Amino acid sequence: MKKTAIVTLCGAVALFNTVNAQADFLQPAKIIAGSDVTFAPYEYMSEGKPAGFDIEMLSGIAKQLTRQVVTVDTRFPNLIPGLRGKRFDVTNSAMYITPERLKVIDMIPYLKTGQQILSLANSSYQPKAPDEFCGHKIGTMAGSSFLQHLQQFSDDHCVKQGKPPIKISEFPTDPQTTQALLSHAIDAQITDVAVAQSAVNKLSGKVRVSSTQLLYPVLMGIGVRKDEPEVKAAITQGLAKFRQTAEYRQLFERYHFTAPSDQEIQALTVTE
Numbered sequence: 001m002k003k004t005a006i007v008t009l010c011g012a013v014a015l016f017n018t019v020n021a022q023a024d025f026l027q028p029a030k031i032i033a034g035s036d037v038t039f040a041p042y043e044y045m046s047e048g049k050p051a052g053f054d055i056e057m058l059s060g061i062a063k064q065l066t067r068q069v070v071t072v073d074t075r076f077p078n079l080i081p082g083l084r085g086k087r088f089d090v091t092n093s094a095m096y097i098t099p100e101r102l103k104v105i106d107m108i109p110y111l112k113t114g115q116q117i118l119s120l121a122n123s124s125y126q127p128k129a130p131d132e133f134c135g136h137k138i139g140t141m142a143g144s145s146f147l148q149h150l151q152q153f154s155d156d157h158c159v160k161q162g163k164p165p166i167k168i169s170e171f172p173t174d175p176q177t178t179q180a181l182l183s184h185a186i187d188a189q190i191t192d193v194a195v196a197q198s199a200v201n202k203l204s205g206k207v208r209v210s211s212t213q214l215l216y217p218v219l220m221g222i223g224v225r226k227d228e229p230e231v232k233a234a235i236t237q238g239l240a241k242f243r244q245t246a247e248y249r250q251l252f253e254r255y256h257f258t259a260p261s262d263q264e265i266q267a268l269t270v271t272e
Contacts, residue, residue, distance in 0.1 A: 020065050023234040025089050031062050031069050031235075033092040034083060036076040038173040040198045041255060042094035043071075053194075053255045057110060058092045058222070060247055061238040075172055077143035080105055083223055089231055091223030094192060096145045097269075098218075106232050107221030110239060112260040112268065114214035115146060116196040118181060118189040118207050125187050126210040131157060135164035139177040139186035142170040146190045149216055182206060190215070194257070219260065219268045 026032045035043045035050065043052040050071040062069045072088050079091045083105060097107045119126050127133060130153045140146040147170060154166035169186050171177040178199050180186045188210070191199075196209050222239075224232040242248050243259075252259050260268075 020234045020237070023230040024228055025067070025231060025234075026086065027070070029067050031058065031065075031067050031090060032072060032088040033058055033069055033090050034072050034074055034079050034088040035091070035093040036079065036173070037071065037073040038175055039076075039094055039192075039195060040202075041194055042192075043092070045073075053111075053251070053257065054092050054094055056251055057242075058090070060242045060245070060251065061235060064238040064241040065234060075143075076141060079143075080223065083225060086225070089224070089228075090235065094195075094220055095223055096218045097221040098145050098148070100148075101223070104226070105223045106226055107223050108232065108236055108239060109219040109221045109260065109265050109269065111220040111257065112217065112264050113220055114193050114217045115149070115190055116193045116209050116215060117211040118178065118191060118196050118199060119187070119210040120181060120184075121205055121208045123187075126208075127188050128210060128212045130190075130215070133166045133188070134158035135166070136187040137167040137169060137185070139169045139171060139180050139189045140191065141174045141177055142172055145216075145218070150190065178203075178207065194255070217268060219265065 035054065037043045037045055037050050041052050042054045043050060045051065050073070055071065059069050071092070074082055076093065079093055079095065080101065082088060083091050095101070095107070097109060101107065117127050125136070127136070133150070133153065134157070138150060140150060147168065150166055150168050154168065158165050169180065171180060174191055174195055177186070177189050177191070181189045193214060199207055200209060222235060224235060
């Protein structure tokens, strides 16, 4: 039985190494990753270098593949076109897995999250849920799924019930959306739960989370091209190996995130 176990283990290692070696990455021993490095705490610049949860997550995966991550900073709407145009191997930018995105790229889930509402702490307008958005100016980051949720809710809930539509404002980055909130250009902001909390902490009480529950639970995923199944297989296997390490557990503890269970991944997985 010991010999059988050893042979099986050796076979698994050999298969893993073969998949990694055959994966058609853009550069040898590297993973070129497209990220919008303006989205703390997932990805941001610290002392001139990319930092954050996603940056560390992909670095941990790359370590299992004996590769090094090279982060290419670009704005969020450019990520999928850049990936498909082979500017980078993967997207690594807190990207929600949606049916629309799965039509053009494949995605590897690694985190469960959702959205919350930010409002000015001294404002009388403290929306707890989207049904309080009708007729108000709501800001969000361009290219995000937040925008799709807002538009759909405005059409299906506000307009159909005879209420005024949501006045949606898009901004190139999430910090610019928050700045618009601070300058009273918008009434509230919808963004990722961790990003919302980061803004609250950084702005010393100028903004607050007004929503009372997590909105639109969803999985985040690393994006890969559909025509590179070997790259997807290598990243998937690297993530599986990384999940078995103390470094993986410490990463979630450090950012106060909860690693998604296999059941949660299965329950929240969407298809095209």
